[in-house]
Amino acid sequence: MPNTRPVPQAKGDFLLGHLRPLAADPFRTLSTWWHDYGDAVGFRVLTRQFYMLSHPDMAEQALVRQADKFVKMYDPQKPKGLELVLGQGLVTSRGDLWRNQRRLMQPVFQRGNLSALQPQIVAAGREMLRRWHRLGDGAQVNLCSEMMRLTLEVITQTMFGTSVLDRIEAIAPALDTALRHAAASLLNPLSLPPFVPTPGNRAFNRAMATLDGVVYGIIEQRRANPAAAGGDLLDMLLRARGEDGGAGMSDRQLRDEVLTIFSAGHETTSNLLSWTLYLLARHPDALGRLRRELQDLPAEEDWQFADLQTLEYCKAVLNESLRLRPPVGVIMRKIREDAEVEGYRLAAGSLALINIFNLHHHPQFWSDPERFQPERFLGNQSRRFAFMPFGAGERICIGNHFALLESQLLLSLIVRNYAIELLDPGEAEMEMVVSLRPKGGLPVRLKRLAKP
């Protein structure tokens, strides 16, 4: 490729490459490289070459214009990363399998079909508020655990018509163990496959047995009681037949899709809500403006879908939170053949890491990028690829409209009824475990607001 230049390579250990700093603190390491080397930087983990891309034009090239060269990196023969947990579900599959499953599941997530789910989302939120009430005024809780519980209830109720809250004490740590193991296996090409009984693999296998138990339980329950099905996602997956009208999905494929929606559908939204409440607690002016907007809404049990469409500031708050603390901070692709991106040469076989966090903090596209300022999202400026919390191109998040509807409803419910006081006045540290979350959770005090 004439007239192209090589991507600058971050300095690192000759043998290990950059494994050590990345394993210790991936988030901080990637930020440092961006500041030191710019929007395109190469790094190596043992034998594997990565390129980190942090400019909107580069993201557009990789995810849209040259999407045929930048493909999902998963290989069913040698599962790594998320594929170890999710198998061949919608996030990790490729080719015809992905295309058919996406087509099958898309209708459930279309904007027009989501209004029917609103009552279930509000009901889950109100149930949490009742539980907070029972805890007593001034109760201390971990906000992240509360949001995880809430979004788990929402996803299982809306998509699978059931609740798994009675098993939350087992599910939350199992999911955490599984995701941490998946993230670590990505960075380490020498990590041993799950059947090798290392302590890490044993813990991972135990966690997966818990998650599989929950997921197969959901499927069995529905098979035993199909009358409970109300045309939800699980119903659709169970009824799906091949193009020739033949056999339905294998149990394994069903498990992969259910576990994918179960995990992708609550981890991310939970982090969005936690970060948003954290940012609002630190910005009383924005919180005040949001409360004023919400004052005009009718009582919660009477909320209509149309009521939400008018909440411009609430949407701006969520967008600004997604910008500052994007729950999915990076997206990964495998480079199938040599590619040129914005004048840089990227070699086939390497991995491209599109850094959404950096795009959202890019000083060329955002004034005062570190500042929480929801007002920047009022109005209709185009921010293509400088703001892409849900990804871009054909693999864009299938749950984006659902996530925004859910977050708007739950945020409005919480902010109208409670004041949330952070117990730690310092800035919450960020940790990247597949999604970007507050490290160690968020201890808070809950104060019930008087009804207006």
Ligand code: HEM
């Ligand atoms: C704030 C919440 C959410 C964020 C920030 C988010 C972010 C993302 C991103 C960035 C991707 C693209 C990944 C890539 O290109 O490699 C993605 C894909 C996906 N998300 Fe979400 N997501 C959220 C909520 C949800 C919800 C609620 C669901 C399901 C109910 C969901 C299901 C999925 C699925 C299945 C994919 C894979 C789509 C495909 O490849 O066809 N997500 N999400």
